[in-house]
Amino acid sequence: MLHDAMTFGLVLTCRTAAQHYDIWLHDPQGEPHVAVPVARGGRVPVRAKVHWGAPLIPRDPDALIDPIENVLAYIAECEPFEQALATWDSAFNKGLVEMAAMSRLPLRPAARRVLAEASPFADAGLETYLRTRLRWLRMPLRIQTWIHGHRVDALIGARLVLQIDGKHHVGAQRSEDIKHDAELKLLGYHVIRVSYTQVMFDWPAVQDLIMRAVAQGLHLAA
Structure with a gap:
């Protein structure tokens, strides 16, 4: 061209x-x-x-x-x-x-x-999408924040963690993700892990999971 x-x-x-x-x-x-x-x-x-x-x-x-x-x-x-x-x-x-x-x-x-x-703090489209799609919840939303030595994709409220898996979440990376999920649960966090494809092409299902977690109070501090 x-x-x-x-x-x-x-x-x-x-x-x-x-x-x-x-x-x-x-x-x-x-x-x-x-x-x-x-x-x-x-x-x-x-x-x-x-x-x-x-x-x-x-x-x-x-x-x-x-x-x-x-x-x-x-x-x-x-x-x-x-x-x-x-x-x-x-x-x-x-x-x-x-x-x-x-x-x-x-x-x-x-x-x-x-x-x-617009914001200068989002380095990938998914971060922007989460910010706009979850704003209606009217609760604290932190994108790409650090918890227990690892970065999580989103923290909703005080305790609800949303993790998004891409193509690189395999092998050693997958094992590390599972380990960190277990550590977060022991610290009182609730983890929802979904795929990039789900976020991009099946957002209603992802939002439904988040809504049900919030309804159960899983975003609240103990």
Whole structure:
């Protein structure tokens, strides 16, 4: 796609440029996203999602990748709110742009909404998803916090731990996870362990487990 951008005077932006910046995307698959210089106009001779209009940050005429501020602005318009928020959180966490700097730009309403909910402390999309999906519980929620020498994915209330297993939770890592779960239980914590796939594609079932644990008071200190 970089070759096409060079050939036809396009700029990689939005989801495609986000992959270049190595920030989190809900799903990196799909057609490329490009921006067209305002003065160029006309038909784009490549199969792509095309973003028109003046950018937030002026583009170098020779640039092939949009500035991160422009990328995030397009992401806010292109992606569902939760997914856009996760991408913005990732960019802030990596220090690619400061939240204060974004706030001073002439953002459109969708980007303003994302910025209002963004945080620089989430380094992966799942952390953002947990923050937004569990906020309605109206109780303390700590993401990626340390308990008994290990980091847990989420602590709900005082004693309910949510752990999310990815592909690397096998072999020695799996044994260490089981050991830590047992230690947490001896310390009075209740552990709910689910998979990445469950969180991403079967969230209602995960939420149901959490709701039932809260209903039983398993989030409360003894």
